[in-house]
Amino acid sequence: MITTPLRQRFAQPVLRPLWLALALFGLTLVSSISHAASPKPPIRLATTTSTEQSGLLGWLLPKFTQETGYPVLVMAAGTGQSLKMGENGDADLVMTHAPTAEKKFVDAGFGIEPAALMHNDFVIVGPRQDPAGIGQLKDAAKGLQAIKEQGQTFISRGDESGTHLKEQTLWQAANVTPEFAGYKSIGQGMGPTLTMASELGGYTLTDRGTWLAYQSKLNLAVLLEGDKRLFNPYQVILVNPKRYPDLNSDGARALKNWLVSAHGQQLIGAFKVAGQALFVADAKPLPTAKSQ
Incomplete structure (x- = not known):
């Protein structure tokens, strides 16, 4: 288990997800960069393997990048590891599916603005x-x-x-x-x-x-x-910029807002494999004890 936050190990913030994915966890790196020289900084999304391996992110993120100009670096791991990346400041937002663990993450001040996204x-x-x-x-x-x-x-x-x-x-x-x-x-x-x-x-x-x-x-x-x-609900949560000022919070909020928008929700609902929808879009606020 990694005990030292990755932000203390690497000097270049943009390179941290690459090392995180490839050198440390052996995770799948998914890039939705469609503009070779995007003027906007990449968004680091820590998420579950289910959103990546199901093909959902490969469907959504290129559209998000095309519409907003933000490239996205995806770090796909288990929910526990994804939330730990958020705690260490090695992700700008998380997309996970473990309500109890997510509530602890928010209540401890690591995450803000949690929002229901979808379920299966x-x-x-x-x-x-x-x-x-x-x-x-x-x-x-x-x-x-x-x-x-x-x-x-x-x-x-x-x-x-x-x-x-x-x-x-x-x-x-x-x-x-x-x-x-x-x-x-x-x-x-x-x-x-x-x-x-x-x-x-x-x-x-x-x-x-x-x-x-x-x-x-x-x-x-x-x-x-x-x-x-x-029942299996998914949330999207911003990592708290008060803990890590160098987060790409603007990009993270843009991605979160896009995902829960009517347009993003329509795209989530439209994603199918063999004619079957994999997720039900249901963006709405979820109750938490604290949001900051």
């Missing part, structure tokens, strides 16, 4: 023959309990992402400690986790967006869905 849901996927029999259930916690009791394989992201945090709450609800023989925590993003579950004939929890983007490549099926605990 989580689903539990597994082998089509469903040896654990979870396809007959409607309760996600009971589904996980059945996977354990039937001695089946479960692949966990294990990366402090929003998906991993949701999974942990479901194990708690099932009163199961996920330390059984078939439980494998791999510390990877959603795409690799789905791939491993497919290869091993195991189960996993996934956001529906990444599932829809990957399903044609996998020997898996959606087996449990619809539990209200599987």
